[in-house]
Amino acid sequence: MAITYKVLGQVNPPASGLTTLYTVPSNTQAVCSTLSICNLGSALNTYRLAVRPSGATIANQHYIVYDAQVAGNDSNFLTMGLSLNASDVISVYTPSNSGISFNLFGSEIT
Numbered sequence: 753m754a755i756t757y758k759v760l761g762q763v764n765p766p767a768s769g770l771t772t773l774y775t776v777p778s779n780t781q782a783v784c785s786t787l788s789i790c791n792l793g794s795a796l797n798t799y800r801l802a803v804r805p806s807g808a809t810i811a812n813q814h815y816i817v818y819d820a821q822v823a824g825n826d827s828n829f830l831t832m833g834l835s836l837n838a839s840d841v842i843s844v845y846t847p848s849n850s851g852i853s854f855n856l857f858g859s860e861i862t
Contacts, residue, residue, distance in 0.1 A: 753861060760784060760856040761842070764792075767849035770802065770810060774842045774856050784834040784842065784858040794824040797851045799844060801830075806839035822852065834858075 760782065761774035776782045791797045801817035804810055822828045836842075846852040 755859050755861050757859045758857075760858050760860070762853070762855050763844065764853040765844060765846060767851070768845075768847055770800075770843045770845045772841055773844045773854050776806075776836045776838050776840045777860070778838050779862065780838055781861040782836045782840075782858055783861070784832050784836065784856055786857045787830040787832060788853075788855040788857075789820075789822050789828040789830070790853045790855070791822040791824055791826055791851065792853060793848065793851050795848075796824055797822055797846060797848050799846045799852050799854075802843045802845075803834060803836070804841045804843065806837060806841075810843065 763773050765771035789799055798819045798821055802814040804814045844854045
């Protein structure tokens with residue numbers, strides 16, 4: 753069993769669309785340790801974070817953060833410790849076009 757510590761995903765999503773930040777590769781497990789949410793604009797913005805098990809269609813129970821706020825020109829850091837299996841998906845959303853960047857850090861276990 754090998755553990756690789758890495759940047760799991762980085763995205764600056766378009767407005768009003770759920771965007772995949774990270775999908776666990778096949779034959780792999782992952783532990784997501786920290787998520788950085790950076791507001792690139794000067795106005796208050798909101799974001800959502802969902803964790804969807806492999807093969808599931810997105811539904812309300814998958815959201816672990818919903819319309820949380822991040823101040824203008826500021827960042828939020830979430831310490832998570834999420835354990836994921838192969839093909840599980842982390843998705844993000846923001847209502848503002850290019851307004852927030854997301855960076856996910858953790859480890860993959862193969």
